[in-house]
Amino acid sequence: MSQPLLDVRNLHTHLHPGNTVVKAVDDVSFSIPRGETFCLVGESGSGKSISALSVIRLLPHGLASHPKGEILFNGQDLLRMPEADLRNIRGSQIAMIFQEPMTSLNPVFTVGEQIVEALQLHHPDMNDAEAEERAILALEQVQLPKVRERFHDYPHQLSGGQRQRVMIAMALACEPELLIADEPTTALDVTVQAEILRLMRKLQDDTGMSTLFITHDFGVVAQMAQQVGVMQRGKLVEVGRTAQVLRNPQHAYTQQLLAAVPENLGKAGSSPHPNSPQQGLGKGEAILQIRDLNVWFPIKKGIFRHTVDHVRAVDGVSLDIPKGQIVALVGESGCGKTTLGRAVLQLEKPTSGSIRLQGQELTGLSARELRPLRPKMQIVFQDPQSSLNPRLLIETTLTEPMQVHGIGSGHEERIELASRVLDDLQLPRDTLWRYPHEFSGGQRQRIGLARALVLNPEFIVCDEITSALDVSVQAEILQLLLKIRAERHLTLLFITHNIGVVEYLSDQTVVMYKGKVVEQGATAQVCGSPQDAYTQKLLAAVPRLMV
Amino acid sequence: MTKHVVSRESFSRRIWLKTWQGMGVRFAFAWIAVLVCMGVFAPFLANSMPLLMSKGGVISAPVLAYLTREDVVVLGMFALAVMLVLVPLGVGKRVVLFVLGTALVTIMVNLLLKPPAVMIYDQFRSPTYTEADWRIMPPIPYAPQDYLRDFGQTGLEAPLEAADRIHLMGTEENGADVFSRMIHASRIALSIGLIATGIALVIGIVLGGLMGYFSGVADMLGMRLVEIFESIPTLFLLLTFVAFFGRSLYMMMIIIGITSWPGYARYVRAEFLKLRKQEYVQAAVASGLPLSSILFRHMLPNGVAPLLVGVSFGVASAILAEATLSFLGLGLVDAPSWGQMLNQAVKSSTFNWWMAAFPGGAIFFTVFAYNLIGEAFRDAIDPQLSRKAGVTA
Numbered sequence: 001m002s003q004p005l006l007d008v009r010n011l012h013t014h015l016h017p018g019n020t021v022v023k024a025v026d027d028v029s030f031s032i033p034r035g036e037t038f039c040l041v042g043e044s045g046s047g048k049s050i051s052a053l054s055v056i057r058l059l060p061h062g063l064a065s066h067p068k069g070e071i072l073f074n075g076q077d078l079l080r081m082p083e084a085d086l087r088n089i090r091g092s093q094i095a096m097i098f099q100e101p102m103t104s105l106n107p108v109f110t111v112g113e114q115i116v117e118a119l120q121l122h123h124p125d126m127n128d129a130e131a132e133e134r135a136i137l138a139l140e141q142v143q144l145p146k147v148r149e150r151f152h153d154y155p156h157q158l159s160g161g162q163r164q165r166v167m168i169a170m171a172l173a174c175e176p177e178l179l180i181a182d183e184p185t186t187a188l189d190v191t192v193q194a195e196i197l198r199l200m201r202k203l204q205d206d207t208g209m210s211t212l213f214i215t216h217d218f219g220v221v222a223q224m225a226q227q228v229g230v231m232q233r234g235k236l237v238e239v240g241r242t243a244q245v246l247r248n249p250q251h252a253y254t255q256q257l258l259a260a261v262p263e264n265l266g267k268a269g270s271s272p273h274p275n276s277p278q279q280g281l282g283k284g285e286a287i288l289q290i291r292d293l294n295v296w297f298p299i300k301k302g303i304f305r306h307t308v309d310h311v312r313a314v315d316g317v318s319l320d321i322p323k324g325q326i327v328a329l330v331g332e333s334g335c336g337k338t339t340l341g342r343a344v345l346q347l348e349k350p351t352s353g354s355i356r357l358q359g360q361e362l363t364g365l366s367a368r369e370l371r372p373l374r375p376k377m378q379i380v381f382q383d384p385q386s387s388l389n390p391r392l393l394i395e396t397t398l399t400e401p402m403q404v405h406g407i408g409s410g411h412e413e414r415i416e417l418a419s420r421v422l423d424d425l426q427l428p429r430d431t432l433w434r435y436p437h438e439f440s441g442g443q444r445q446r447i448g449l450a451r452a453l454v455l456n457p458e459f460i461v462c463d464e465i466t467s468a469l470d471v472s473v474q475a476e477i478l479q480l481l482l483k484i485r486a487e488r489h490l491t492l493l494f495i496t497h498n499i500g501v502v503e504y505l506s507d508q509t510v511v512m513y514k515g516k517v518v519e520q521g522a523t524a525q526v527c528g529s530p531q532d533a534y535t536q537k538l539l540a541a542v543p544r545l546m547v
Numbered sequence: 548m549t550k551h552v553v554s555r556e557s558f559s560r561r562i563w564l565k566t567w568q569g570m571g572v573r574f575a576f577a578w579i580a581v582l583v584c585m586g587v588f589a590p591f592l593a594n595s596m597p598l599l600m601s602k603g604g605v606i607s608a609p610v611l612a613y614l615t616r617e618d619v620v621v622l623g624m625f626a627l628a629v630m631l632v633l634v635p636l637g638v639g640k641r642v643v644l645f646v647l648g649t650a651l652v653t654i655m656v657n658l659l660l661k662p663p664a665v666m667i668y669d670q671f672r673s674p675t676y677t678e679a680d681w682r683i684m685p686p687i688p689y690a691p692q693d694y695l696r697d698f699g700q701t702g703l704e705a706p707l708e709a710a711d712r713i714h715l716m717g718t719e720e721n722g723a724d725v726f727s728r729m730i731h732a733s734r735i736a737l738s739i740g741l742i743a744t745g746i747a748l749v750i751g752i753v754l755g756g757l758m759g760y761f762s763g764v765a766d767m768l769g770m771r772l773v774e775i776f777e778s779i780p781t782l783f784l785l786l787t788f789v790a791f792f793g794r795s796l797y798m799m800m801i802i803i804g805i806t807s808w809p810g811y812a813r814y815v816r817a818e819f820l821k822l823r824k825q826e827y828v829q830a831a832v833a834s835g836l837p838l839s840s841i842l843f844r845h846m847l848p849n850g851v852a853p854l855l856v857g858v859s860f861g862v863a864s865a866i867l868a869e870a871t872l873s874f875l876g877l878g879l880v881d882a883p884s885w886g887q888m889l890n891q892a893v894k895s896s897t898f899n900w901w902m903a904a905f906p907g908g909a910i911f912f913t914v915f916a917y918n919l920i921g922e923a924f925r926d927a928i929d930p931q932l933s934r935k936a937g938v939t940a
Contacts, residue, residue: 305767342829345833347829347832347833367838370835371835372835373835374833374834374835375834375835377833378833378834379829379830379833381826381829381830382826383826386825386826386827387826387827387830388827389827389831389845389849390849391848391849391928392844392845397827400834400836400840400844401831401834401835401836404834404835404836404837404840405834405835448830451830451834455834
């Protein structure tokens with residue numbers, strides 16, 4: 001244990017886009033002892049992925065340089081090693097898992113072939129039968145079901161979680177000493193994430209390898225790491241044992257990050273539900289009533305495109321949304337929560353069932369009949385990249401709907417109204433005269449919120465509005481949302497997969513699974529003592545900060 | 548409402564200013580402008596008759612008396628366009644007014660103007676016209692159909708070959724001045740490119756947009772229609788029509804237009820299929836915006852980039868299609884055209900370089916200019932791209 005497996009000393013990585021120099025990694029030092037996991041945490045753009053790619057020297061040659069520092073792996077300096085020697089180390093001694101399971105496997109080879117290829121590259125003396133045996137063994141190790149059948153499957157036939165298992169199997173097949181995992185579970189559902197994390201811990205215990213684990217999620221850090229390093233703008237601001245850093249953070253940035261985690265948000269600030277007596281009062285009048293709602297997508301086959309079956313995205317959902325409350329709709333990807341949100345707004349045509357907004361039936365209305373109802377119900381979307389029209393000034397995006405619905409008597413007045421909404425959302429007024437690409441993700445989400453608010457809606461569907469954002473930005477948006485909801489007496493349907501956000505924000509929680517509502521009730525009750533088996537599984541899978 | 552129009556105009560003005568940046572595109576615009584001027588003022592630039600002459604104290608302008616209907620319509624359209632550019636109006640209103648004005652001018656001219664049926668250009672070199680007190684001749688004193696019969700047996704002559712006459716670009720097989728024909732042919736080249744592509748664009752954007760936005764059954768029927776039209780070979784349809792109905796420039800424009808829209812429809816459909824699920828389009832629907840705004844304001848500007856490149860190639864290929872027909876000897880009989888001139892370069896036993904270089908160069912530069920403009924426009928319409936290229940002021 002005297003010599004650490006990986007010792008990164010004063011690493012500098014500079015990127016050269018155009019003629020500028022970006023100090024992506026600025027004097028970073030850390031070491032990983034054998035058999036331990038080191039987590040690099042930080043927000044997007046903090047340089048954590050660049051650090052990991054520097055270790056294995058995967059950054060493009062002309063674009064990146066390492067002016068200073070050394071990376072000692074088993075005492076050898078990787079930064080000064082010739083490319084040919086490095087190739088022997090990559091894969092066999094240092095393996096890597098990437099974030100996106102959908103694109104990190106080659107779609108034209110079967111998963112078995114890809115593992116066999118990696119094996120034979122590093123063990124040229126291994127014959128086909130042996131390599132196949134080893135590959136099957138590796139797949140069994142990652143607990144892939146029905147390994148012998150899966151072996152001949154192509155990547156597209158596997159689910160996201162299965163693909164990530166295959167990636168891990170491929171990385172582990174050559175028995176590396178160091179595994180670099182770059183956000184391996186970020187794209188996965190929380191229950192799948194829990195399984196993958198459990199698997200990685202077990203494999204680490206079995207093989208004694210070290211792991212460099214990159215994540216933005218402190219919950220994952222708490223579960224995985226012995227040591228943690230917090231990165232901010234290319235610098236490592238705090239390094240220490242995990243429990244110590246999480247319980248007693250020293251650096252201001254670490255404290256700020258930890259305070260922004262939804263789990264801690266509620267504890268730190270004032271209670272988000274000051275109007276709890278109002279909850280009982282609001283129970284009586286439901287602003288939105290959904291009855292036996294079905295949204296089925298036909299699966300068509302043959303030349304005549306006849307319908308052979310349906311994908312039941314939303315299957316017999318009944319739901320009341322009480323006025324003035326925040327209702328969280330929780331579920332994993334593909335459970336139909338987004339489809340339900342869109343069906344409520346008639347952006348997706350329901351197959352059958354009824355949706356009533358303040359007693360007014362929405363299904364079956366034509367676009368013309370719906371138009372006067374549109375201002376009452378609005379939606380804010382998930383992706384800050386695509387939720388604003390890139391060709392239009394924010395001014396046009398905000399004032400055009402107002403004009404259509406006759407809000408404000410003239411252009412001047414509409415601009416003034418829009419400016420006031422921007423003030424409420426803590427955006428500068430000159431936002432109006434800019435294009436969407438000039439804003440950060442968090443700012444764009446606020447503009448998306450502004451677009452909904454200019455119509456003075458009573459009900460807003462928030463479709464995963466914070467899931468593409470960093471945790472500190474997410475905290476700002478959530479706090480803003482609570483403030484605005486109190487000021488404007490809004491009713492929100494908040495669609496999310498993040499249980500922490502649900503606990504912080506919502507009054508009521510609805511859990512969806514495979515198109516059906518499995519559990520609904522007050523948030524404290526659903527999260528505190530879940531009744532349904534799926535809800536229990538979902539809540540157990542959430543990586544908690546304090547274990 | 549008025550404010551609204553103003554803000555919208557500033558959008559198009561911004562696009563225009565961005566397009567205008569960059570050297571290549573300025574040359575392209577300059578070339579097109581030269582072509583437009585040549586097309587509009589062709590009778591004043593190259594003609595056998597004097598622009599203005601004074602004989603015995605009577606001042607007359609023979610060129611005005613011999614203007615054809617086409618000349619007058621083109622001049623009227625040009626005047627209309629200049630007026631509309633100067634008057635502050637929305638883009639849509641300008642287009643509508645221009646179309647209406649053009650139709651009006653065309654009808655008036657056809658009803659009122661009676662140009663002489665037969666032109667004998669030799670008469671302008673007779674004493675009636677030459678023995679004047681003073682006279683102003685056009686820069687090129689030869690009409691495109693002036694075959695110089697009074698000079699005897701003329702034919703293919705290289706530039707500046709003839710001793711008594713100045714032909715900067717030589718003469719063609721019938722003895723007419725090539726420079727003069729080049730100038731008059733620019734009108735055909737411009738109009739066939741713009742009108743044929745315009746027809747194709749309107750059909751393509753409307754059908755493609757509806758197909759992409761509504762998808763489902765509308766898309767399926769639309770795509771079958773696209774496939775039917777794509778299977779028609781334009782050139783052979785043109786040949787057939789020429790064989791049955793004779794040679795007409797307008798027929799060519801319409802045929803090229805209605806056979807080339809499927810390409811644009813495909814572009815627009817693909818873009819709209821992608822865009823309709825974009826969140827800002829969904830947000831526009833959720834805001835209750837009217838369909839026309841969703842289609843033309845929120846979707847079209849975002850899906851127009853590949854279309855513009857297609858259009859620049861479309862204009863170019865329409866010009867080439869006309870040139871091809873003329874080259875094959877199936878173009879217009881007597882009217883000058885670049886393709887027809889190219890044809891003559893190889894027709895006789897010798898290679899006549901001036902018949903290849905000048906019209907060929909003109910076709911090349913025109914096609915090239917349209918491509919440059921299309922690309923500049925595509926970059927300008929994308930705020931991200933123009934910002935990156937450092938184009939924005």
